[in-house]
Amino acid sequence: MIPIATLLAGYRTGYFPMAVDDGLRWFSPGRRGVIPLDTFRVQRRLARLVRQGRFRCTVNHAFRDVITACASRADDTGNWIDREILESYCALHRAGHAHSVEVWEDGRLAGGLYGVSLRGAFFGESMFHRVRDTSKLALVFLVERLRERGFGLLDIQWVTPHLRQFGAVEIPRARYLAALGESMHLECVFADPGPTTSAISATETLDGPGVGPGSSSAGAPSERPAPSSRS
DSSP: OOOHHHHHHHHHTTOEEEEETTEEEEEOOSEEEEOOTTSOOOOHHHHHHHHHTOOEEEESSSHHHHHHHHHTSOOTTOOSOOHHHHHHHHHHHHTTSEEEEEEEETTEEEEEEEEEEETTEEEEEEEEESSTTHHHHHHHHHHHHHHHTTOOEEEEESOOHHHHTTTOEEEEHHHHHHHHHHHTTOOOOSOOSSOEEEOOOOOGGGGSSOOSOOOOTTSOOOOOOOSSOOO
């Protein structure tokens, strides 16, 4: 299992781990994917779904279920979440740094995401859906929460077409590290102790651009290309 201190040190310096065919590797892409919180946007069809109130969102109610669902997703290029990653992030969750957002429909887990919070940064790791658009709803909820709590950075590691529709962009590593450094000066709390429940709110930003607040596990981190999409 990856030690908690090793994981947090990696995130503080711009690295994250992934399981690849020849073992666990650390990555720091030359161009980093981020979603600027002040320009996050949601398509009108999804905004209508939010306003319907059909789904319920929770935080930290089912972390292991969420990461297991992410690890079980079909991926033709291979899944980067192995048993060591899963157990390491469950330990990080128990330590208060890894969090899940769950989307429920009629009491069943329909979708969600998980990631890591560290001071003013949130590092999105993976998402899944069993019902159409529920991973997108989890992202809407996540961004609302990050804005409300004063976070400065939402790191998504790599940009995919799925995330580009929300305003995701790539920035050079140097610019990313500068933003990461600034976020480390913020004192933000993603979740209070214990699980929480909330509805997804329908805000003005949902109809357009947002306006508002914004080897082995012990091996040294190394930069390598992404073996597969993480979102």
